[in-house]
Amino acid sequence: MRILVVEDDENLLRQLSEALTTAGYVVDQASDGEEAHFLGDTEPYDAIILDVGLPVMDGISVLERWRRDQRNMPVLILTARDRWSDKVAGIDAGADDYVTKPFHIEEVLARVRALIRRAAGHASSELECGPLRLDTRTARVTVNGSPLKLTSHEFRLLDYLMHHQGSVVSRTELIEHLYDQDFDRDSNTIEVFVGRLRKKIGVDLIETIRGQGYRLHHDA
Template sequence: MRLLVVEDDPELNRQLVEALSDAGYAVDRAYDGEEGQYLGETEPYDAIVLDIGLPKLDGISVLESWRRAGKVTPVLILTARDRWSDKVQGFDAGADDYVAKPFHMEEVLARLRALLRRASGHASSEMTCGPVRLDTRSGRVTVEGTAVKLTSHEYRLLSYLMHHAGRVVSRGELVEHLYDQDFDRDSNTIEVFVGRLRKKLDCDVIQTVRGLGYLLAAPEGQR
């Protein structure tokens, strides 16, 4: 899953990016409203963390611009303001949730997990496909109850497929949603990670749909 953090405070931006990266997300960053607006309009993010008080262009204007352009990406707004009217303004502009500063990082992570689940139609933090279970809270993956150790890229791949289980996901879509801007993107790398993931899971849940991409579905007899 690929996220964007738009926050002008360098230290808070760094802390958010670090925490989200440690949680298994690919993360891009912006430090002002103009850069954030551009990235949000041109890149396919799964969710965005947006500060309200930004230089060059304020967060409300950025959010309104995205929504006018038809962008439906879930947005979590950050604000130092505690007036209820500012929260209402954020929701009316198209925000999906908010966190008031100062905040605990765990709350931001929990709210983002919830936004990502809802966006893909999942109600629980635990996702299952046949014998495979992924807990988005702990990042723990098990197959028939046995823990499976994955690298960060393998986890991102499985998490994205789990969030979109039952739908064919193209290699191009995976490249766009699993890697941040600075990563040397190559669709052939996806095939390598899929191969490694299949070997570690040791069950037939990731199907190759020739010419289209990959489909995560429970094996026959376990649906």
């Protein structure tokens, strides 16, 4: 899953980015509204964390422009505790949730997980596909109850497929959502990771749709 963090406070930007990276997300950063608008308008993010008080262009204006341009990714806004009007303006502009500063990083992580789950149509934090289970809170994966040890890239690939199970996901979509904007993207690496996952899972859940991509399906 790929996240954009927009925050002009360097320390907070670093803390959020490090926590999200540790949690298994791919993270892009922006420190002003203009850069944020450009990235959100041109890159496919699974969720965006957006500070309201930004230089060049404020967060509310950025969000309004995204929604006006039909950019529908989940957005979590960060607001100051004493600015209730920012919360109202943010929700009215199209924000999906908000967190007030100061906050605990774990709360932000939990809200991001929830936004991504809901956007993919899942209510539970535990995703299931046949004998496969993925707990989004702990990043724990099991097959028939037995823990599965995955590399970070393998986990991100499986996590994306689990969130979109039943749908055909192209190699291009996987590359866009598994790597940041500076990564040297190569579709062949996706095939390698899919092959490794199939061996580790041990059951035939990942189906190759010729000329289109992959589908995770318990009837595959």
